[in-house]
Amino acid sequence: MLCPFCREKDTSVVDSRPCEEGSAVRRRRLCTCHGGMRFTTFERIQFQELTVIKTNGKREPFDREKISKSVRIATRKRPIDSETIENFISKIVMKVEGLGESEVPTPKIGKFVMEGLSYLDKVAYVRFASVYKNFKEAKDFEQFLGDLDENKS
Numbered sequence: 694m695l696c697p698f699c700r701e702k703d704t705s706v707v708d709s710r711p712c713e714e715g716s717a718v719r720r721r722r723l724c725t726c727h728g729g730m731r732f733t734t735f736e737r738i739q740f741q742e743l744t745v746i747k748t749n750g751k752r753e754p755f756d757r758e759k760i761s762k763s764v765r766i767a768t769r770k771r772p773i774d775s776e777t778i779e780n781f782i783s784k785i786v787m788k789v790e791g792l793g794e795s796e797v798p799t800p801k802i803g804k805f806v807m808e809g810l811s812y813l814d815k816v817a818y819v820r821f822a823s824v825y826k827n828f829k830e831a832k833d834f835e836q837f838l839g840d841l842d843e844n845k846s
């Protein structure tokens with residue numbers, strides 16, 4: 694990286710450490726100009742701007758907090774520690790961002806969460822699925838549980 698002071702010389706990295714909980718790297722750089730100018734750079738991942746398309750056709754910015762909220766509701770009082778839940782949410786977010794699409798329909802995100810929860814915790818999975826699939830009748834719910842058993846056997 695060129696020095697912002699002399700704009701000529703390539704600078705050297707004197708210190709490099711993770712910050713923002715590991716999602717960025719902070720680098721102290723040094724240029725020999727003017728008796729050794731120092732400056733700091735930050736390197737972080739630039740994600741594409743993501744838009745979510747809701748089932749009613751409305752669009753809104755992708756929001757990790759929304760996934761987080763529904764996962765927390767589904768896993769409430771389950772024997773899963775908060776770190777595991779945080780990691781789980783991060784994985785879902787990475788999966789969504791990893792699609793490389795600028796617009797993602799909510800059912801696709803829901804599917805990722807469902808798939809993930811089916812491995813993480815069966816009760817949480819059923820809870821999430823019951824909301825996600827928007828069951829209105831107990832019959833539908835039983836049907837769904839039936840499908841679940843079939844899939845697992």
Ligand SMILES: [Zn+2]
Pocket residue numbers: 696697698699700701702724725726727730
């Ligand atoms: Zn310089």
